[in-house]
Amino acid sequence: MDLRRGNNLEIIPQVVLLQRRIREASLALQEGIEDKITWKASGNYTARSAYNSQLPSQPTSAMKTLVWRIWAPGKIKFYLWLLHHNRLWCNDRLQRRGWENPYFCQLCCRNLESSFHLLWECNTSREVWMKAATWEGCAALSPASWSASNSTTEVVAAILNSAAPGERRGVKSMVALIAWQIWLERNKCTFRGKTPSTLSVIEACRRDVEQWRLAGAHAIAPPFEETT
Ligand SMILES: [Zn+2]
Incomplete structure (x- = not known):
């Protein structure tokens, strides 16, 4: 919709990036099928896996x-x-x-x-x-x-x-x-x-x-x- 309104200077880089991300993730988008949210880090969401994935470069504390x-x-x-x-x-x-x-x-x-x-x-x-x-x-x-x-x-x-x-x-x-x-x-x-x-x-x-x-x-x- 934004592209149609000619608002494309800001949008085009985002569209290109999104397309690239989809390709890199080898996602097969199928029409009519709802997106599903999964927790990549460990299958199931845990506070620990969320913490670890957000702070991967933190030094481990003694x-x-x-x-x-x-x-x-x-x-x-x-x-x-x-x-x-x-x-x-x-x-x-x-x-x-x-x-x-x-x-x-x-x-x-x-x-x-x-x-x-x-x-x-x-x-x-x-x-x-x-x-x-x-x-x-x-x-x-x-x-x-x-x-x-x-x-x-x-x-x-x-x-x-x-x-x-x-x-x-x-x-x-x-x-x-x-x-x-x-x-x-x-x-x-x-x-x-x-x-x-x-x-x-x-x-x-x-x-x-x-x-x-x-x-x-x-x-x-x-x-x-x-x-x-
Ligand atoms: Zn002393």
Whole structure:
């Protein structure tokens, strides 16, 4: 109809393109037969296939295996996700916004507190990780494995690389559990003036390991026990 009205400058390229598309798709158009809509991606429509076909060039995120698929309570997974994305409200972040903060890491009182420092560089935290590495099946948690890493995701990847394949599931849960307890200790020191103590972090981890096992964390059922 538009062609007949002489409106063809804009329309002709579209008609040509449409014809080419029809030819390329080897569609046999038959008069009198209604068009049928099918979902090319996987036969049946699913939200997942729609997402994948719209974002085919998106890099696959490591968060699925490092955070969402591990055995841990939901709130701890969310905490881990923030940690991996460097979005925890540590003093470096508060400082950048000009918000009130004590500047120093409250576990060692030596460095500006960043989430990387707090979890992986701080002497207090490293003592916790070293102690945890003496538990059976947890040797990969030793700070020696992440000496060259610069981000939480790199550290966790390094820890998993040094763990035996059969122990990785358990190690992932242990990383979540210990990182969470270090964060709780940090909060107690920051907001309630507690004196930092590696012993109380370790004790909290050991108590949680038992509870997680009871709650169904089979990957960290024994061998995660004291070797002594
Ligand atoms: Zn520190």
